[in-house]
Amino acid sequence: MIASTDQPNYGSVGMEEAEPPAHVKAAMDTLFLDEPSQDGTRRRIDYILAWETSKDENEEAKRAQFRKTFEKKLKRRGLVIERAEDGDFKFIKLHATYDCLFTLADQLKIKLPLRMNDTTPEPTLMSSIMSYFKWLGDMFQPPLFPEDDDEIEELAVKNSYNYYTAEYSHTRKDKFAHEALGLENFFTVAERNRLVRHILDEVVFQEEKKVVDDNGKVVEETNKMIGITRMVKMGNYTAAYPLHDGPYRLKNDDEHERWVEHKVELNPRQKLYYTWASPRAWYKIQPMDPIRRYFGEKIGLYFSWLGYYTQMLALAGVVGIAVFIIGLISMGADGPQTQACPGGNSSSMIMCPLCHSPCKFWMLEDACSSVRLNHLFDNNATVFFAIFLALWGTLFLEFWKRTQNVNAYEWDLFGFEDEQEILRPEYEEMAKQRETSWFKKNPVTDALEPFTPTSFKITRMLTSISLVLTMIAVVIAAVVGVVVYRIIIYNVGARSSSGFIKDESSSIASGTGSVLNLIFIMVFSAIYGQIAYWLTTFECPRTDTEFEDSYTVKMFVFQFVNYYSSIIYIAFFKGKDLGYPGNYTTILGARLEACDPGGCLIELTEQLAIIMIGKQFINNVQEILVPLMSEYMKKKKIREEAAAEQGLEIRRKSTFSKLVLARWEDDYSLTPQPEMNLFGEYLEMVIQFGFATLFACAFPLAPFFAFVNNVIEVRLDAFKFTGVLQRPWAQKAQDIGSWYGILDYISVLAVLFNAFIIAFTSSYIDQLVWTHTSPQTSYWEFRYATADAPLIFPDYDCEPSIVESSAHNISDAKNCSQAVGACYYLGYRNDYTAPNPYDLNQNYWHVLAARLIFVIVFEHFVFFVKSFLAYIVPDMPGEVKVQQLREQHLTRTILFGGDESEEPNGAEAHLGDQFEAMDGSMEVYEPPE
Numbered sequence: 001m002i003a004s005t006d007q008p009n010y011g012s013v014g015m016e017e018a019e020p021p022a023h024v025k026a027a028m029d030t031l032f033l034d035e036p037s038q039d040g041t042r043r044r045i046d047y048i049l050a051w052e053t054s055k056d057e058n059e060e061a062k063r064a065q066f067r068k069t070f071e072k073k074l075k076r077r078g079l080v081i082e083r084a085e086d087g088d089f090k091f092i093k094l095h096a097t098y099d100c101l102f103t104l105a106d107q108l109k110i111k112l113p114l115r116m117n118d119t120t121p122e123p124t125l126m127s128s129i130m131s132y133f134k135w136l137g138d139m140f141q142p143p144l145f146p147e148d149d150d151e152i153e154e155l156a157v158k159n160s161y162n163y164y165t166a167e168y169s170h171t172r173k174d175k176f177a178h179e180a181l182g183l184e185n186f187f188t189v190a191e192r193n194r195l196v197r198h199i200l201d202e203v204v205f206q207e208e209k210k211v212v213d214d215n216g217k218v219v220e221e222t223n224k225m226i227g228i229t230r231m232v233k234m235g236n237y238t239a240a241y242p243l244h245d246g247p248y249r250l251k252n253d254d255e256h257e258r259w260v261e262h263k264v265e266l267n268p269r270q271k272l273y274y275t276w277a278s279p280r281a282w283y284k285i286q287p288m289d290p291i292r293r294y295f296g297e298k299i300g301l302y303f304s305w306l307g308y309y310t311q312m313l314a315l316a317g318v319v320g321i322a323v324f325i326i327g328l329i330s331m332g333a334d335g336p337q338t339q340a341c342p343g344g345n346s347s348s349m350i351m352c353p354l355c356h357s358p359c360k361f362w363m364l365e366d367a368c369s370s371v372r373l374n375h376l377f378d379n380n381a382t383v384f385f386a387i388f389l390a391l392w393g394t395l396f397l398e399f400w401k402r403t404q405n406v407n408a409y410e411w412d413l414f415g416f417e418d419e420q421e422i423l424r425p426e427y428e429e430m431a432k433q434r435e436t437s438w439f440k441k442n443p444v445t446d447a448l449e450p451f452t453p454t455s456f457k458i459t460r461m462l463t464s465i466s467l468v469l470t471m472i473a474v475v476i477a478a479v480v481g482v483v484v485y486r487i488i489i490y491n492v493g494a495r496s497s498s499g500f501i502k503d504e505s506s507s508i509a510s511g512t513g514s515v516l517n518l519i520f521i522m523v524f525s526a527i528y529g530q531i532a533y534w535l536t537t538f539e540c541p542r543t544d545t546e547f548e549d550s551y552t553v554k555m556f557v558f559q560f561v562n563y564y565s566s567i568i569y570i571a572f573f574k575g576k577d578l579g580y581p582g583n584y585t586t587i588l589g590a591r592l593e594a595c596d597p598g599g600c601l602i603e604l605t606e607q608l609a610i611i612m613i614g615k616q617f618i619n620n621v622q623e624i625l626v627p628l629m630s631e632y633m634k635k636k637k638i639r640e641e642a643a644a645e646q647g648l649e650i651r652r653k654s655t656f657s658k659l660v661l662a663r664w665e666d667d668y669s670l671t672p673q674p675e676m677n678l679f680g681e682y683l684e685m686v687i688q689f690g691f692a693t694l695f696a697c698a699f700p701l702a703p704f705f706a707f708v709n710n711v712i713e714v715r716l717d718a719f720k721f722t723g724v725l726q727r728p729w730a731q732k733a734q735d736i737g738s739w740y741g742i743l744d745y746i747s748v749l750a751v752l753f754n755a756f757i758i759a760f761t762s763s764y765i766d767q768l769v770w771t772h773t774s775p776q777t778s779y780w781e782f783r784y785a786t787a788d789a790p791l792i793f794p795d796y797d798c799e800p801s802i803v804e805s806s807a808h809n810i811s812d813a814k815n816c817s818q819a820v821g822a823c824y825y826l827g828y829r830n831d832y833t834a835p836n837p838y839d840l841n842q843n844y845w846h847v848l849a850a851r852l853i854f855v856i857v858f859e860h861f862v863f864f865v866k867s868f869l870a871y872i873v874p875d876m877p878g879e880v881k882v883q884q885l886r887e888q889h890l891t892r893t894i895l896f897g898g899d900e901s902e903e904p905n906g907a908e909a910h911l912g913d914q915f916e917a918m919d920g921s922m923e924v925y926e927p928p929e
Helices: 022-029 057-076 098-108 125-131 134-140 170-175 189-202 228-233 253-261 268-277 288-295 297-332 336-340 364-377 380-410 416-420 425-432 454-494 499-503 505-539 544-572 601-645 653-657 663-668 679-694 702-724 738-761 764-773 779-783 800-804 842-872 878-895 911-918
Strands: 047-052 079-086 089-096 111-116 163-167 204-206 209-212 218-222 239-241 439-441 448-450 784-788 822-826
Touching (some): 239 663, 380 842, 505 601, 544 679, 544 738, 738 764, 738 842
Antiparallel strands (some): 111 163, 209 218, 439 448
């Protein structure tokens, strides 16, 4: 804890040259160890380990022994340790010496700066066109900070991200650009905490041991335990995290513009907040290089993908709004919707009761509003929109592949999974615990490497599959339960004495069923997340990438069923196989749900809107409010202890303002990073992508709502990573992993889903066949058949609208079936007066043939165009290929005997001299046991 102070706020207007007050300077000093190196150089804190003292003395002694063993081995690995205490809160500050960093870089074949990038991209047609609109693009560009401005040569030279890289080797250490950059820039902050994290994950803090007595009985047995993750889960430490670069906000936010103008006064975290995470920056393009530098390439790729996806949604949203407006305009046009409304030639048709008594006969015009509303989303424009969105999905994926490859080159990610990614410590330990047959020679390097036999993989894979299928069966059972609930509620509501409940029974059943389904979705998601993680750990994947891919596939398969099953029911099953008068299909004595006269599309839209918007709202609340509450409580506890130590009586909030937490204390109060911190973010967006594409024809506004949500989501996620969560260790990733394959899978399914929804759920094909075969009759007479009311529905009553209608000579609503004579029901069947009453008629076969032809033509056409677009869009821009070849040439030339004039250092100083100058007091590094 830093001493309290009452000094004024630094950075007030008019204080351009003011020195920071003591408490601000002291807070910044806490980014470094107290003890400098032998030459006086300050040593940055690379990682913090924290814990709180347990009240249980025996438990605390046991944990202390684990910590002692762990820290002893950290020192042997070359890490410098300092301690800090604040009451019950204990902290260990870790710093990696340069010897340690270079040894690890050599051991892990880390790519390090070799020579400055001298390639000037040639202008392309697109860049030439965009140059004319530079003034427009500047409005959306974030402020450029000096370290990112390649025009400032003295700063560009010190930016390691402007350099070609190569795998580091001690034998060629003089070829690398450590002299030109300086050691403090040669290893970036992200690279430092990544390498320190590797050490933390490797350290063994308990060896495997088995003690046997004279009788051969095992009296004591301990398993091997490894890594910081296990230490935190056991409670030996409560947190492990790199430090943020100071506070994320200025003390006086009103001076935002002044601080942005004088950018050098901001720390990297503040730069990200004010140019990216702040609500004021909502319309700005994301500063991808600063994001990648601060959080690492893996998080950088996520935000790059999210930003690109949001931009593409803008186009789909505009087209969706246009389709919605077309539907709105055409609601009053001549067609089935006007025939069914008052004054239409079919409005007086008497319809059969929709459920058992006391449901009543009703007139078609009673459903006028439902028919018109359904037309809003069920019209000719929706076919175009379904085709458009299928092609949009292909363009999105193909152009993202290009963007991803550009990022992979510029961020030095090509070949990461094959060449640089290390094995998971758990995987290595499992191999070491087995016989030597669990090691085999790498055919490329000829070195012994751990591996898992096929029999081992199959056994564990089958276990995972069986549990996943069990959970899917539970979800399907829940969906069936919701369907039964809807049927019961609908039938109960239809018999209600309340006129409102009776009239709205279908909407009540559908709406409450949707809410109930949303609750099931959120509960099952939380439960299955834990099960899927345990199953993936049980499988013991080889690398972190394989672990995440396996976990991702399990979770997506489950969530696909979890989120989409109820929607699929409405889209493909509801209103089908209802039977016919006198032979209705029933469940528990109740008739199956029927669609409204206009069709099921409006209900599908309602279900999509409730689940999609409700899920996004709940997720946003969970992501921001819960961590903020946790931070408030933890920080309050730390400040209360600090105030008590300094003798400050806490009577008002101003007491807290006098206390300045050290950086490690302030960060400790933040919410820890989830173990797979990006999985939930990707899953949320991929499920949203499915909502927008799989059911595009049912809800053309879905891309627009997704776009609006994502504009907010980008800034919420930015704020969460910048201001709410502890800083993550900077992970690398070559791409977005298995999410790309899942998105591609969804885009293919979207073609089939939309084809079948248009053909079998919407009324598009029905109206098309009616127009060409029976234009002389009304659409409703074509679509509906007649039933013998007195025979099938005796003693049923009529709705008052029938009695009030001048089209019918019915004076009494009670027991009116004799007066009605015939009623209409949905189905392509013969009228009850035909020779074969209630049998399927010729129109049924015409419509069925048209539906099948439409599905075949639609999917063949769309798949052909999708394949053509995927073929003509290259995966990588030509200029990036040139730069990649240039880098490969330079690497070979410099490392393997090229022109000495290409020596990047420009000096003959030996690397070891710099080591001695920077880390003269460091401990000797020993390789891992």
